[in-house]
Amino acid sequence: MSGALGGLFDLTGRVAIVTGGSRGLGLQVARALGEYGASLAIVARRQTELDAAVEALAEAGYTASGFAVDLGTPAAAVELTERVLAQFGRIDVLVNNAGATWGAPAEAYPLEGWNKVIDLNVTGLFLLTQAVARTAFLPQGKGAVVNVASIEGLLGHHPDRLGTIAYNTAKGAVINMTRALAAEWGPRGIRVNALAPGFFPSKMTAATLDAHGAEMLHQTPLGKLGGETDLMGPALLLASDAGGHITGQTIVVDGGMTIV
Numbered sequence: 001m002s003g004a005l006g007g008l009f010d011l012t013g014r015v016a017i018v019t020g021g022s023r024g025l026g027l028q029v030a031r032a033l034g035e036y037g038a039s040l041a042i043v044a045r046r047q048t049e050l051d052a053a054v055e056a057l058a059e060a061g062y063t064a065s066g067f068a069v070d071l072g073t074p075a076a077a078v079e080l081t082e083r084v085l086a087q088f089g090r091i092d093v094l095v096n097n098a099g100a101t102w103g104a105p106a107e108a109y110p111l112e113g114w115n116k117v118i119d120l121n122v123t124g125l126f127l128l129t130q131a132v133a134r135t136a137f138l139p140q141g142k143g144a145v146v147n148v149a150s151i152e153g154l155l156g157h158h159p160d161r162l163g164t165i166a167y168n169t170a171k172g173a174v175i176n177m178t179r180a181l182a183a184e185w186g187p188r189g190i191r192v193n194a195l196a197p198g199f200f201p202s203k204m205t206a207a208t209l210d211a212h213g214a215e216m217l218h219q220t221p222l223g224k225l226g227g228e229t230d231l232m233g234p235a236l237l238l239a240s241d242a243g244g245h246i247t248g249q250t251i252v253v254d255g256g257m258t259i260v
Helices: 003-009 025-037 047-059 076-088 113-140 167-187 205-218 232-239
Strands: 013-020 039-044 065-070 095-096 143-148 192-197 250-251
Touching: 003 047, 003 065, 013 025, 013 076, 013 113, 025 039, 025 047, 025 095, 025 143, 025 232, 039 047, 039 076, 047 065, 076 113, 095 113, 095 205, 113 143, 113 167, 113 192, 143 167, 167 192, 205 232, 232 250
Parallel strands: 013 039, 013 095, 039 065, 095 143, 143 192, 192 250
Antiparallel strands: none
16 A cells, blocks of 8 residues: 555545445455455344454454344434444444345235335435434545445346346435435535446345356356455445545446446
8 A cells, every 4th residue: 555546545544334244245345445444344134144254354354343233124224323433433434235135027026025125225225324424424524435236226137037126126226326415415525436236146146146147147248257356446446535536426347247
């Protein structure tokens, strides 16, 4: 991190909340921010997975604490924000990665599935962003929000695959919520951006990749799925001062799948 450019990525002294941070893309992002000096508040529902993630981050030399919270419940956002502030004293970066999906044909899509996906992916994301902005970012006049959306928020779901209408709707909402919050809060020092990953191997994508992985690779110009480090650079850019003049934007990280 030597030189002026390295300093732009430096997160030393800053505190980052990473939701859904116990595995997959959330843990990948947490590693990137920790590598550049951020103290990490890792959020997940399952305590065992949370404990394992915090232990792994600590072994890598990062400062990390776990917070077991169900962000699909309305009261969780304020409670989590207060707990993180009580422990760390500040919040500088919020990575909204927690999410859920549900597969069913649109004509038979159950209300239970719709509510589960929308409550966590849209409502829960907004309530936490609102709580962190109101309590930390706006009073200090600075903050960075990184929303993890998806290419599914930019496209219709492929008709040969099981429908995910609530997930597509939710991720599309996250992308435009990113723009709307960036416009409203930009004059007050808060940047809001999004990442739209393509398909990365994960618990959420396992069934889809098992059934359609070969054709997805064929449809991707770079010829590969997302890897263990592919979201790190974009996330670090948006979370740090290196992205200080970027707001309201969505960076697509998909190997080129959406350009063909």
